[in-house]
Amino acid sequence: MKKLKNIICLLVAAIALTAMQSCKTELDNRYMDPEQTDIPNIRAFMTQILNNSRLRSEYWHYRTFVLPHHARYTQTTYFANNNTMYQQQDSYTNDYWRDFYSPGMLGVFRVMERTYAAMPEAERAEYDAFMHATRVIVYGQAAKLVNNFGDIPFSEAGSLPATDQIVLGKFDDQKELYDQFIAAFTEAAEFFSTYQTTNDFIRADILNRGNGEKWRRYANSLKLRALMQISNADESRARTEIMTMLNAPEMYPLIDGTQASLEAGTRADVLNQKLTTYTSSLLDAVRELNTHYAPDYMLNTVLKTANDPRMDALFGKYGRTEGGRFVPNADYQALPITTSEATADTEYSNATLRRYAIVDSTTSWINNNLPGILMTTSEVNFIKAEAQERWGSTAEARTAYETAVEQSVDFYFYLNGASSNSLKATRPTADSVQTFIKESNIAYEGATQAKLQLIGTQKWLHFGWLQAEQAWADYRRTGYPVLPAFPVSNLNGFQNPPVRLLYPSNEVTNNSMNYEAVRSKDTRTTRIFWDVD
Secondary structure (H helix, E strand, O other): OHHHHHHHHHHHHHHHOOOOOHHHHHHHHHHEOOOOOOOEOHHHHHHHHHOOHHHOOOHHHHHHHHHHHHHHHOOOOOOOOOOOOOOOOHHHHHHHHHHHOOOOHHHHHHHHHHHHHHOOHHHHHHHHHHHHHHHHHHHHHHHHHHHHHOOEEOOOOOHHHHHOOOOOOOEEOHHHHHHHHHHHHHHHHHHHOOOOOOHHHHHHOOOOOOOHHHHHHHHHHHHHHHHHHOOOOOHHHHHHHHHHHHOOOOOOOOOOOOOOOOOOOOOOOEEEOOOOOOOOOOHHHHHOOOOOEOOHHHHHHHHHHHOOOOHHHHEEOOEEEEOOEEEEOOOOOOOOOOOOHHHHHHHHHOOOOOOOOEEOHHHHHOOOOOOEEEEOHHHHHHHHHHHHHHHOOHHHHHHHHHHHHHHHHHHHHHHHHOOOOOOOOOOOOHHHHHHHHHHOOOOOOOOHHHHHHHHHHHHHHHHOOOOHHHHHHHHHHHOOOOOOOOOOOOOOOOOOOOOOOOOOHHHHHHOHHHHOOOHHHOOOOOOOOOOOO
16 A cells, blocks of 8 residues: 555656645545545546547647647648748657656556556456556557657656656667557457446546447557558558458447447547536637648648538638728638748738638637547548558448548538537538539549549548648658648758657657667658658
């Protein structure tokens, strides 16, 4: 008991950086199970990890990490054409790194692992679901770190809460980490295939509400995502394992829209819904960087030319003021990507101009109800479409592609309709959506490479800036969409977007001995292992 309390005190100290006398209160109020006071509360740890702000659509994550990096590197947002447009924000990258490691998800998970290992073996089964579900989340986020940085500390990271000793973790090989993540997703899916949920698990699971079938599907879908991500580097393995999954959907169910066992009012997507105590939006995150301007290629080339119904949910036409009266623009139009920063600022600051579109305020920008988006049915069906087109049936690929686009339209109008903002867009009819899918320039036609380009472009559009981390990973892997040339910066070393992020300076300084093993890889031009031609 005393030793376990010490573990929690160490963790809380790292998280809060407060006086040690606060540790007992934190223990009593948050970490000790009121029904079993001899162990830390594994249930509460799981909930704490699920409540991490990096899993939610919150200001700091988007303002400091996604919008100034991933969204720019994929042209899923407008960005000012200036000399610092591609420069990585080191202090913000340090924040992101800290929020994963300490105090962060991995540190809390290490306490969970230690607590679980210290239990009598006969008592562990009660907590297996909590461990598997939390591992799915932590490993899913660790995969994002690999996608951003490459090799990362993992196997030896989190030593303080795990062992009471501070050991600076080595940088694990990125490919080996992907293997570990895939194995963990496989194990979790197998566990949840027979799991019968409990009231305790339902209370702790603020993500999937204790739905074991959804956790099974989510674990399988993360495995599918990871396998597709490595498919250019290890195509034989990816093809074999992915097609095994797709050819046996009853054994490998996915987050693809086929799940029937959902509570009323919930969706098949994996969404981290806002807590009732959180009443903010992404208003300032978007506005402070002027990323409320519509991006050129997405609007002018992809959406407009197809008369895509998602335009009404993704963007607003905006307009000028004449004689004190607002005059809306007649059509959607985005600023060209080559527009100078000064011209763009004049265009939007001058109320008599404002000829260009903005991000829709109801769907994403000023929406207090916007959930964190972990996985959507549309993404999974786009992965299925790519797999079938590359290794299976083009007819099956068409079905998956068309389903994915239909689900994407539904998803954005769902966000719009569930928004806290009262200005809703009109949802398109089912017939009009089918006409768009089958008769516009996004129709699934052409040679294999043309179809793969359609899949990649529509998947990128679906990710958008809300899921720009995934968009950047996919863009580097596939080269789709074929974006217009990025403006070139005059800042030495930052003329173009990178292909990976640099390690944060705090890690370089504090873990300097282990950093030496990866120093040569720590460049903006070093590709992640799955990023091959």
